Amino acid sequence: MTVTESRPAASRPIGEPVLEASGVTMRFGGLLAVNNVNLTVREGEIVGLIGPNGAGKTTFFNCLTGLYKPTSGQVRFAGVPRKAPKAPKLKKGEELDLEAVPVQELAALSPLPPKPRAVVRAGMARTFQNIRLFANMTALENVMVGRYCRTSAGALTSVLRGPKFRREEEATRARAQELLDFVGLGRSTEHLARNMPYGDQRRLEIARALATDPKLILLDEPTAGMNPQETRQAMDLIFKIRDSGLSVVVIEHDMRFIFNLCDRVLCLVQGEALIEGSPDEVQSDPRVIEAYIGTGEDDEDEATGEETS
Numbered sequence: 001m002t003v004t005e006s007r008p009a010a011s012r013p014i015g016e017p018v019l020e021a022s023g024v025t026m027r028f029g030g031l032l033a034v035n036n037v038n039l040t041v042r043e044g045e046i047v048g049l050i051g052p053n054g055a056g057k058t059t060f061f062n063c064l065t066g067l068y069k070p071t072s073g074q075v076r077f078a079g080v081p082r083k084a085p086k087a088p089k090l091k092k093g094e095e096l097d098l099e100a101v102p103v104q105e106l107a108a109l110s111p112l113p114p115k116p117r118a119v120v121r122a123g124m125a126r127t128f129q130n131i132r133l134f135a136n137m138t139a140l141e142n143v144m145v146g147r148y149c150r151t152s153a154g155a156l157t158s159v160l161r162g163p164k165f166r167r168e169e170e171a172t173r174a175r176a177q178e179l180l181d182f183v184g185l186g187r188s189t190e191h192l193a194r195n196m197p198y199g200d201q202r203r204l205e206i207a208r209a210l211a212t213d214p215k216l217i218l219l220d221e222p223t224a225g226m227n228p229q230e231t232r233q234a235m236d237l238i239f240k241i242r243d244s245g246l247s248v249v250v251i252e253h254d255m256r257f258i259f260n261l262c263d264r265v266l267c268l269v270q271g272e273a274l275i276e277g278s279p280d281e282v283q284s285d286p287r288v289i290e291a292y293i294g295t296g297e298d299d300e301d302e303a304t305g306e307e308t309s
């Protein structure tokens with residue numbers, strides 16, 4: 001499973017820890033979804049999270065971002081322990097329907113309730129496996145919504161539409177346009193989100209997440225459903241985001257994509273960290289190969305990987 005090709009070197013040295021997860025464990029009733037997992041993400045790093053289906057990647061991700069409160073363990077962001085919102089109460093045997101949970105940290109909902117606003121303001125942003133855009137808003141409006149957590153005009157100012165509101169609105173619009181240019185959607189400003197091609201919608205989600213001025217962005221399967229050209233463009237965009245000074249954590253099933261993109265990779269299997277290391281170390285570890293062969297995903301990834309370098 002050797003798929004690494006020449007990888008652009010990080011344009012800036014890797015710095016201080018931004019995110020530190022230690023001993024993170026998450027149980028759903030009797031199911032141990034994540035077991036004692038550690039991960040440190042440093043400034044300017046791109047870290048990949050891989051593992052077969054059901055390995056616990058998304059659950060771990062949700063613990064990192066504060067969507068879940070881990071059963072035990074700690075997540076520190078910029079040196080400060082993360083506080084997760086109270087977990088929703090589930091009836092016996094009931095599964096938490098993530099789609100139904102209010103979006104906790106997506107910089108997408110306005111007005112954002114106090115806690116998610118605080119999370120976003122702390123400097124962490126994410127995208128979800130399933131696209132969550134405002135379908136009937138334009139690209140620009142979608143990004144502007146993400147920006148509102150950084151503006152300070154209160155409700156009264158907004159209703160009265162006074163000078164402060166107008167100034168902020170102007171600045172928000174300008175920044176949203178800048179971000180659309182940054183992700184390569186500068187010409188789609190007025191397009192309705194629902195009419196945009198799939199790959200563009202994914203870019204738009206990233207632009208909206210960037211609108212919160214995060215230090216760290218977490219991307220959950222950013223290339224899912226993309227064609228090979230869109231996948232290549234997604235990789236270039238993530239490098240560009242890293243080069244602009246952010247740290248990135250990314251979950252992906254596409255091995256070629258992950259090993260070409262990341263500085264470090266953590267492989268989870270059945271909720272446990274199997275190995276964490278450089279792409280070369282991880283992809284040549286026989287346990288990783290075995291974990292994937294066991295699920296048949298390796299073949300699939302090799303097949304799709306051919307086209308995604």
Ligand SMILES: Nc1ncnc2c1ncn2[C@@H]1O[C@H](COP(=O)(O)OP(=O)(O)OP(=O)(O)O)[C@@H](O)[C@H]1O
Binds near residue numbers: 053
């Ligand atoms: N909200 C939940 N309630 C109960 N069990 C859950 C919940 N979310 C995940 N699980 C279980 O936890 C385990 C890990 O799931 P998770 O979605 O984190 O894996 P994953 O590695 O992200 O998988 P995939 O690659 O398929 O997205 C699975 O057994 C799953 O069924």
